[in-house]
Each structure stands twice: as structure tokens, then as C-alpha cells.
Amino acid sequence: MDFVERVLLLREPSTITNFSLTCNVLSDSSRVTTWISAAVKHKVQVLNIRLYKIGEPFMLPSFLFNCESLQELHLNMFNLLELPSFVSFSNLKILTLIRIVFPDDHSAQKLFKVCSILEELYLIFCSWENVKAVCISSPKIQKLYIQEKDPSYCTDTEDEDGENNSVDQNNDSDNESDNIDHQNSPVYLNDDIDDVYSSDEQSDDADDQCDSDGCQFAVFGTSLKYFSYMGDFVHGCHIQDSSSIVEAHLQAYNGDRKIGYRTLKLLWGLSNAKSLELDDNAVESLADADELLDHLPMFYSLTHIHIDWVVLIYKEQREALLTILRKSPCLSSLKFEGLSCMLCYSGTYDWTLDPVPGCFLTHLKTIEISMFNGSEIELLAVKILLKSATILEKMVISFNPWEFEDADGLKKQQEVQEQILSFPRGSSSCLIAISCPPKKKKIIEFC
Template structure:
């Protein structure tokens, strides 16, 4: 049956809708605009006269432009150098547009501009910073430029007196002039930057008088050999370097002089020498000294020992297996490691290799107050025939260890023996979390047998919990579907005994 709508009724309905939108309070309209992508918020200026300038009252802008190569279809014959040049001109025009929008805006508290790995005119960046500096900005994130370009950070940068958080991803060779000062900056992230020289690096950090969080991510060592991070107010430091970088070599040093540092996360090439100074307040550390090429074994071990020696006051420590690998090369000097008197939580992640087991046991001998131990597998070479060597048991097993966690448990005999040994020699143990492989979970008979063996020696005060594994490289793709089905049937939730 045909349906008709009264013209008058339609006009009334349309009029009411228009009235509802136009009569919303300005604060509500601004909140709606703040939920839109920036480009869409700006486009609302064409809706009606009331909307023309409304977007200029927004306080947060996020301009995110993809690399032009991502938009180019390799099957398109028009993807020539001229096309890339057109894209370059387009993106520089976009920077001009961002500058004009900032100039017209009444207040901008948060600004993010990302144009990934594109050739940008330095003058355009200067202009953008100039327009942004007139606002009392609290958050600024810049990710733009190309490594082949050079850029001098303009003095207008020092006028961001209200800036609280800065993400500096300028893919240039960056010159930092003297006089840069951020009196309120508490969070600084520096990524993908090539500093012109060591002075430029130091000038940036010397201007951060109240900095609390610092992240250095994949910036280039091309013009730098030695850096000194001496910031008394720093609470959190994250250092991540690209281990594929060809400009990393021996004799590069990072001095960390941060007496109030609480958290340290370090993932980088082990050939970089870290010199920790006054890390007396350190609480949490995560150390991953990985390498992709054969290193200078003795030198990397020396660097690893020096870094860990500066963390003797840490309470929670995460170590990647690569870090233990580095230490293994000079296992005869492991006695140089400090006593970790305050350490209560040790987490070793990634798969432990046979040659790093001894290193781990040496570290455990230096953790008298350890309460929680997380390891990816049993310590294989710590077995002596049928039993473990009792007089080599770390003292923390007998005095303080109350929780043990295995990341990937297969139910092999040596694993069962290791857990049984700990159950017999850790009187304060309260909980063991065992993350089982999919194959073990699917084998109900074997899982029951493991449970029974642990039950025979388990203390009444200790609970053994079985969980699905975090990861499992044992099962093939062909059997993964079957294992996942078994997983849901056998262990819908953690089992315990």
C-alpha cells in the first residue's frame, strides 16, 4: 500500500528538528564537535551561519595525514615522481592550512600534527610553531619531516610556557639553540630525531627544569657518542633504540644521573654502555638488552653488569632472556652483581635458553627477600640426577618466596620435578600459577596425573592454579583449532588443587 506524508506535517517535523539543533547550548555543540575528527569538525562551518566560527572555540585539534606513498596504488601508472611531488606540495599546503586554523582559533590547549615520513619545508614547520605558540598550549605532538632534511628549532618554541606534555617526532637533523626553556613541562617524548650534535641534545634537556617523564625512542646516534641525562626531578625514564641501527657501536655511553627516578625501562642494543648514578629511589625496572648480530661478548656482559649494578635498590625487576644471554658470556664474573636487598618481584620473560639458567640461579642467590618469581619455564640444568641440589637452593626459597608463575608449562618430567622441588623447599609458598600448553590442556589424563603428583607434596597453605598459556609455540597450525576447543572444554576457568 502506498504511503503518503502530509507536506505540512513534514515541514513541521523538519522545523522542529532544526529548532532542536539550533537551540542546543553552545557548550553542548562544542562537546559534539570535540568528538569528531578535526577535519570533520572544521567542515561543519558550512552547515549554517551559527556553525561558521563554532569550531574555532575548540581546545583540541588532531591533524593526522598519512604518508603519501600509502595512498598510491602501485598498479597505477600515474604513480611517478611527479605524483610524489604533487603529494609533497599538497602536504605543505596542509601545513599552511593548519597554521591558518590555529591563527583563527581562540584557544588551543592540545595540538597533534602528524605527517609521516614526508618531505616538509622547514619554513612551514617554523610558521606552524609560530602560530601554535600564541596559545596557552598544554599538550603538543609533532611528528613530521624527513631524515634527509635539516631543521633548527625556532626560539618561538621557548614561548610555550604553559606546555605540560611534548611529543617531539621531528624527522630532521635537529639543531637546538640555546635558551630553550619549558618551565612547566612534565612529560617529554623524543622519537626518530637525528640531533645535530651532543650540545643540541643537552640543550633540550637542560631546559626542562621540572621534567618527570622522559621517553627516548629510536633516535639516531649518528652525531652523538656520549649523553648525560641529569634531571633531578625525573620520575620515569624509557629508552628504546632500534637495534637495527647501523650507527650504534662500542664506546657509546649514556649516563643516568637521576636521584629521584622511580621507573626505568630500557630496550636497546647491549653495546651501549649505561652508567647509572644515584639511582637510590628506583622501584621498578624493565631491562631488555637484545641484539640481532654477534656482539662483542665480553664488552656486552660488562655493560649489562654495570647497568644492573646501579639497580641494587629496585623492588620489581623484569629481565628479558637476551639480558641473561649478555651476562652469560662472563658468568665467571657474576659475583660482581650486587645484592638486590629490596627486590621482591622478579619477572624473566621470553624463553629461557639452557645456557642462561645458571645466570638466573646466580641472580636468585642475590635476592634474599624475593616474594614473587615469574619465569617462562623450569630451570633445566639445575637438576642433579633424580633430585635438585639442596645446598644450592636460593635462600629466598626458604625464607620469603610466596608466589611462583610459569608462563608455558608442557608437563614434562623435568618441569614436574622442578615444581615438586620448590613445593618441598619453599615453606612460605602460597600460590603457584601454571600456564599450560594447549597440548597439555587437551590431554585430560596427563593433566590429572600432573595434578596428582603436585597434590602429594603440596602444602595445605599453597594453591596450585592451572591456566591456559600466554603463548604456545609447541602446537602446529593444524592442531590449534582442536586445542582451542579442548581448552574451552577442559579449562573454562582456572583449575586449582
């Protein structure tokens, strides 16, 4: 530690372009603040701070929050973020906050309001328990990533070396937010969504969905191009002025009716996106609250949809997926990251695309299916897709490498491949590309 301190303090007054600090704080908080202060005094541009085992009251040096040279700040520490009376980030473009605990609304407002030229914002595993409302309104923000804590495991425990393996610090991230007073915070509800709550039968769900336990995020994204939200949707997120959004990702840790209402609100804010990725839980949450499907927005700008697993044997999930497809009239590319996790099923496969989504007849040109297991339900899905997409140009199928490793697997793969190539195609010009598992020599067949 003495060596590090001498290097920093005796360094010539030249600029430090990039400074990274990863350590256990324990009882050496004064040393840690000295190192950070030295980096700031040398006009650091990129600062990456990763602190563990903070064993005493700890505050970052006050002039860190007034560093005019700082362009990127990545801060990872499970600790209260105590701010000085004056905060100014005049050149900060990227802000990452990981495991940060905000003490109150005022602190959140003070930090995020000054990030006027922020372009990228990542909030990962932060604690918002003391914050009721946050407004993210930087006019230049282009990328917003929010990830909640996964309740299935603890993200705040460190191993013996002080490492927290649940967070990838190499993930670029940044965060900007502006706090608004809870009593005066606006509620962004589309009239079509409000109609869902009109009946007494659904009032309890509406009350649960609109509870105030979580923080309410209001996002004004006039320049926002990328949005990602991962978690249990404990916090409400309302996106306004989002016509610039190109790519959106929604991933839910669980699927239930309450999450379905929150997912619907987010989809309204993302209705101008050109690319949308949903995981199986997000689709399931809409399926569990099937009364919401009629209230999904139209996605007139959407050209690509990526579905991360969907269990096709469940009618509700199929209907939720088909509703999204029918609401996407200009869709040209469709990707499935796994069609079904059910390899064995004793039921009947008597479902069809009825009615066929309009995009299948006018715009859909590419379908990609990965992690393909060759089960009966998956084969039926491929058969239906090939028959229904009348202007399809290409279907790409990649087998699941974990299912076709031995000789029996390779034999099954060949049988499945021949079966797929025999399916009738609604488009006479459609090519089918089938790839073997990556652990084997790749064979691509176009027919």
C-alpha cells in the same frame, strides 16, 4: 592544507590544550612550522609532532623551545634537531624523543639541561652517534625509558603513506639529558666489577666492553622510580643515587659476553629496585660471561623478579638465574614468562637446586608461570620449585594457548595438569592454580 592553516591562524586567542600533528613534510616545511608556531602562540600544553619524509633542510620554530605553557612534548622525526641559541622549558614535565638525531654534544646538553622539573623521560630509537656523553640529572625525574634501534630491522624507513610502523607514538615517553664533556666525564665502576678485569686473559673483553663507540649515559636518579633499557647495550649507562627505584626492566636484543659486562654495571645501579624484569638475552649475556656471576650485587630490597623466557636445558643460563635468586634474600614473588622454548630435548634432566636460594626458605610465597607448554624440562622445573619453596602459598600456571587448541592438545593439557597436582610440595599450605588457554573456556583448579 589551506583549511588547516586558516583554522589555526584565524582561531580566537584561546588556549590550545592539546595539539597533534602527523604529516609528510616533503617540500612544505614552511607550512609545518607555521602550524606548530600557531599552536605555540595559543599556549599549547600538550604537543605531539610526528613528521615523515622531510625532503629539505628543516628546523622547528625557535620559540617552540621557549614555550612556557608546554607541559608535554612528544617529538617523532628522523632529522637533525637544530636548536636556537636560547632554550627554556620551565614547565615541561614529559618529554618524548623518537628517532631524533643529535648533531653534537653541545646540542644534547643545551636541550636537557633546561628540563629542570622533568618527571618522565623516553628516548626511543634516537641517534647518539655524534654525542659522547649525556648526564640525566633532573631532581624530579621519576620515569626513564631508553630503547635503542633493533639492528635486525630498519627503523628509519617509511612506507608509502609516510608511516613508520616500527615506533608506537602512543607510547608515552620523555627524555631529559645533560651533556658532559667526554674528557672530563666520570667513569662509574664498582670495585667489585673492576676485579673482573684484573687478569690478562680477560683484558681484551674489558677493552671491548669499555669501548667509546657508544654514548655514555650518567643517570642521577634521586627520585627515579621506573627505569627501562632495551637494546644491544651499545651505549654505556651508569646509574647513581638510585635508592628510590621501584621497578626496573632490562631487555637485550642479543646475548653475549660484551653485553654481560654492561648488564652487570646496570644491575649494580639497580640493586635497590623492588621489582626487576630480565629477558632471556640479558640472562644469557651474564651466563656467557660466567666470571661475572660472583660479582653480582646483593638485591636486599628486591621482592619481585620477572624472567621473560629462559632456556633451562643450558646449565649456564640456569646458573645465572639461580645466582640472581640467591642474591635476592627477600624475594617474595617470582614470575616466569615461559620456562623453556625447547619442546623436545634428547639430553638428561639431572639438575637440582643445590644449594636452594635462601628466599625459597624464608620469603618466597608466589610463583607464576605463563606460556606453559608441558614439556618434560618444564615439568621437572615445576616439580623442583614446588619441592624447594617451603613457605610457598600459591603457584599459578597458565598454559600456552597456541599449544593446546585441538582435541589432542586438550587431552595433553589434562594429563599435564594431573601430573603437576601429584607433585610433592615443600609447603603444606601451597595452592596450585592451573588455567586453560584463553581461547577456550577458562577452568581454574585450586588444590
